[in-house]
Amino acid sequence: MANNKPSEAGENAKQKDLNKNTVSGDDQAMTTNQGLKINDDQNSLKAGQRGPSIMEDFHFREKMTHFDHERIPERVVHARGAGAHGYFESYENLEEYTMANFLQKPGTRTPVFARFSTVAGSKGSTDLARDVRGFAVKFYTEEGNYDLVGNNIPVFFIQDAVKFPDLIHSVKPEPHNEIPQAASAHDTFWDFVSLMPESMHMIMWVMSDRAIPRSFSMMEGFGIHTFRFVNKEGKSHFVKFHWKPKNGVHSVTWDEAQKISGYDPDFLRRDLWKSIEDGNYPEFELGVQIIPEEDEHKFDFDILDATKLIPEELVPVKIIGKMVLDRNPANFFAETEQVAFHPGHLVPGIDFSNDPLLQGRLFSYTDTQLIRLGGPNFHEIPINRPVCPVHNNQRDGYGRQTINEGQSSYHPNQTGGGCPFQSAMKNGGFTHYQEPVSGHKIKERSKSFFDHYSQAKMFFDSQTAVEKEHIKQALTFELSKVSREDIHKRVVAMLSEVNEDLAEEIAENLGLDLPVELDMDLNQSIPADGDPEDYQSGPAKPSVKKSESLSMSFRNGNSVQGRDFAVLAAAGVSSKSIEALKKMASEKGANVKIVSTKLGKIKSAEGDDIKVDTTFLTSPSVIFDAVYLPDGKDSAEMLTKNPDAILFVNEMFKHCKAIGMDGQGKTLWEATEAHKISTDSGAELEKIGVIANGDVDGFLKTAAKHRVWDRSSSCDIPA
Numbered sequence: 001m002a003n004n005k006p007s008e009a010g011e012n013a014k015q016k017d018l019n020k021n022t023v024s025g026d027d028q029a030m031t032t033n034q035g036l037k038i039n040d041d042q043n044s045l046k047a048g049q050r051g052p053s054i055m056e057d058f059h060f061r062e063k064m065t066h067f068d069h070e071r072i073p074e075r076v077v078h079a080r081g082a083g084a085h086g087y088f089e090s091y092e093n094l095e096e097y098t099m100a101n102f103l104q105k106p107g108t109r110t111p112v113f114a115r116f117s118t119v120a121g122s123k124g125s126t127d128l129a130r131d132v133r134g135f136a137v138k139f140y141t142e143e144g145n146y147d148l149v150g151n152n153i154p155v156f157f158i159q160d161a162v163k164f165p166d167l168i169h170s171v172k173p174e175p176h177n178e179i180p181q182a183a184s185a186h187d188t189f190w191d192f193v194s195l196m197p198e199s200m201h202m203i204m205w206v207m208s209d210r211a212i213p214r215s216f217s218m219m220e221g222f223g224i225h226t227f228r229f230v231n232k233e234g235k236s237h238f239v240k241f242h243w244k245p246k247n248g249v250h251s252v253t254w255d256e257a258q259k260i261s262g263y264d265p266d267f268l269r270r271d272l273w274k275s276i277e278d279g280n281y282p283e284f285e286l287g288v289q290i291i292p293e294e295d296e297h298k299f300d301f302d303i304l305d306a307t308k309l310i311p312e313e314l315v316p317v318k319i320i321g322k323m324v325l326d327r328n329p330a331n332f333f334a335e336t337e338q339v340a341f342h343p344g345h346l347v348p349g350i351d352f353s354n355d356p357l358l359q360g361r362l363f364s365y366t367d368t369q370l371i372r373l374g375g376p377n378f379h380e381i382p383i384n385r386p387v388c389p390v391h392n393n394q395r396d397g398y399g400r401q402t403i404n405e406g407q408s409s410y411h412p413n414q415t416g417g418g419c420p421f422q423s424a425m426k427n428g429g430f431t432h433y434q435e436p437v438s439g440h441k442i443k444e445r446s447k448s449f450f451d452h453y454s455q456a457k458m459f460f461d462s463q464t465a466v467e468k469e470h471i472k473q474a475l476t477f478e479l480s481k482v483s484r485e486d487i488h489k490r491v492v493a494m495l496s497e498v499n500e501d502l503a504e505e506i507a508e509n510l511g512l513d514l515p516v517e518l519d520m521d522l523n524q525s526i527p528a529d530g531d532p533e534d535y536q537s538g539p540a541k542p543s544v545k546k547s548e549s550l551s552m553s554f555r556n557g558n559s560v561q562g563r564d565f566a567v568l569a570a571a572g573v574s575s576k577s578i579e580a581l582k583k584m585a586s587e588k589g590a591n592v593k594i595v596s597t598k599l600g601k602i603k604s605a606e607g608d609d610i611k612v613d614t615t616f617l618t619s620p621s622v623i624f625d626a627v628y629l630p631d632g633k634d635s636a637e638m639l640t641k642n643p644d645a646i647l648f649v650n651e652m653f654k655h656c657k658a659i660g661m662d663g664q665g666k667t668l669w670e671a672t673e674a675h676k677i678s679t680d681s682g683a684e685l686e687k688i689g690v691i692a693n694g695d696v697d698g699f700l701k702t703a704a705k706h707r708v709w710d711r712s713s714s715c716d717i718p719a
């Protein structure tokens, strides 16, 4: 009884597979788990109408027991997430680099399931925390599942997986009082960071607006580690994976993030769900940076170091396919919660590098699923099972689904005729890349990992003025919530390695004098017997001084697909004016919502009824991408008397979002502080993203830019 909706691409192999387990209760009788029809689900069995309940009530006991066991441990990191089905379509034949089957024939479609997440917060925390976003994709290929388990930031905090539990303990709520939830702005995180200079590059990214995306469909994704592509001849190339969103890379501001966290903590999850329901399918292109083996040591950083990226100026990104997410899960728990990713789920043609962070991950993911999903059979859960056959001699365990017939469960065997048998490489048998390895068994890191500041500097220097300003504000916010001065001092000392002005400004905001005097042993991050001299990071000297692709402004996208526009309206609004906007916006995939003082209908100037979608009470400006003030004298005049409407426009202005108006809509605009400020500044309205005279096309073009940052200098507005 399948109820999964077919995707646009028709039923793909994974959907057909899931349908075997998808059940709908429509038109069905209610039964116990044993299939017995239930007559009364309203009352428990009692000894008399007012008497005690009776143990014999097997229906009550079954229902209650199941309920009592409904919860499973949340993911220790990335607990909060949202997922979607879709497909990956390859653009070209990559046999020169990899034998991976799904990358051979242009046009090959492979079903995928993607899950986006925050890292630190619990399952019920806000989507808008300042945090890295997980970007995990499971490809259900004909050769088995391939998981690309990445993030929306191309580098990581630490170089060696052995530090992962420390990093996570430091960022999670503090152990003595479980405060704060889903936030890095507290003592333990910054204490750890201030003692781990290798985290500095990642800190720059996390303090940037990348850490507060506008939509899961508006962020990049990265495999982070250097992986390998291996072709049929056994030749290997190093490879870095990138996802590039069709909708461009966009973020909210920190002020918006905090407000949205209150109004709609499900903002990103809802956005993903809704855009798929509306047919605005999120789309990402997959790109690769391919590095020949011989070039491994060509860079002034180590390609095995996950705190470094390879600037696109040095190795361009080659686009090899696209992912389209076109179907929402039928059941959150069954699919999004139970999906189990693992960077070690590979197909022939893709292999690992020796990145010590990646190597450690290869242990952690199976281990965590054992506790989270309750045993070794989690690969049989519908969302996790491959679409190709699975045969081996692994048997039994909690919740085993497969009924393995026959006498033999070992290999070699003759009782089963030697089956299941091994496969030669030419028949798809996976062989590990035969990398020569030599060295001493040693707990050490290569010196080539010790430059901690060059790329942090490159990232900061590559940002636009507004982006730099936001990084400063984020650092100030986070560190202002840190209570210990020693932590402030150490962070400022590290920042001064990245950029003196940055360090000075943060020091000023924290009330510190420069240069800061450090009175602490900074050598905890080296081995007990290590000589601190051997572990010093040199001064920042990036080989690429500025990399334009590191700025979000480089990937604007110029699209309004999936954006939400508010139309402020009251009785007497012009329906003609609204229709003109709606028509053009919906053609481009944007949503238009009528916001008013109460739900129901409003009478338009033309006399027809207009349905109100939402109210000022539940839908403030921060959850919209732009605002439109339609024509209609009575409506505009009424709204000038409404403080919520005035605040709405002022806040839109403050957050540098497009403001459009038509005819009398300008009456409302003229009643705002925003109008006064822009008039006083003498700025040309259009230049600061305020589009008058019903120019819908101009309004949409401005909204497509996402923000009019030119306005930010005149945005000192009380909103």
Ligand code: HDD
Binding pocket: 075, 076, 077, 078, 081, 115, 116, 117, 133, 134, 135, 136, 149, 150, 151, 155, 156, 160, 161, 162, 164, 223, 224, 225, 306, 339, 340, 341, 357, 360, 361, 364, 365, 366, 368, 369
């Ligand atoms: Fe991890 C989950 C991404 C380092 C250990 N990780 C997890 C998820 C993502 C990432 C996207 C959520 C998957 C999902 O949606 O279910 N992790 C990364 C990236 C890393 C990284 C991009 C660095 C480049 N992770 C990392 C290290 C370790 C782990 C170094 C431990 C050695 N990660 C885990 C985990 C999780 C996890 C504990 C928790 C839930 C899960 O695995 O399934 O095993």
